Amino acid sequence: MDAREVEKCIDDFGTDIYRFCLKLCMDKEDAEDLYQQTFLKALETEWTLDWKKNPKALFFSLTHNIWKSDKRKQARRNMIAPCSNLDDEMKTVLHSEENIEESYFQKELVAEVRQIIQTLPEKFQVPLILFYLSDCSIEQIAAIIKNRLVL
Numbered sequence: 001m002d003a004r005e006v007e008k009c010i011d012d013f014g015t016d017i018y019r020f021c022l023k024l025c026m027d028k029e030d031a032e033d034l035y036q037q038t039f040l041k042a043l044e045t046e047w048t049l050d051w052k053k054n055p056k057a058l059f060f061s062l063t064h065n066i067w068k069s070d071k072r073k074q075a076r077r078n079m080i081a082p083c084s085n086l087d088d089e090m091k092t093v094l095h096s097e098e099n100i101e102e103s104y105f106q107k108e109l110v111a112e113v114r115q116i117i118q119t120l121p122e123k124f125q126v127p128l129i130l131f132y133l134s135d136c137s138i139e140q141i142a143a144i145i146k147n148r149l150v151l
Contacts, residue, residue: 001047013056038063
């Protein structure tokens with residue numbers, strides 16, 4: 001698809017695609033990124049638009065597929081290494097009445113467990129690290145290992 005066709009699509013139904021992006025993402029910045037990705041992908045493809053066959057639906061479909069792909073990618077990343085906001089964690093640490101001695105012993109225990117786990121073969125290390133040090137459930141560990149073996 002050439003730049004003139006993409007520009008005509010943006011003029012004709014760009015606002016509808018943008019509204020759709022907003023509904024999918026529920027966030028303005030993410031919606032803008034999705035909107036740009038949609039038209040960039042259209043520009044990169046070698047489609048020939050047939051204006052009699054509702055090209056607007058093609059763009060809605062393209063937008064939805066890109067959004068779905070990004071959601072899957074984010075889910076895979078979160079399953080491997082969950083993200084959290086450090087500011088929220090710092091607030092809970094600063095305002096908690098945690099016993100310093102208990103915290104120290106907990107850190108020592110974690111260091112000792114890590115040292116013991118490192119002596120084991122790798123096929124035993126991964127599940128133990130995920131279970132004891134990352135607090136993953138057995139189901140999550142099974143899914144992670146299954147995905148790792150497939151790759």
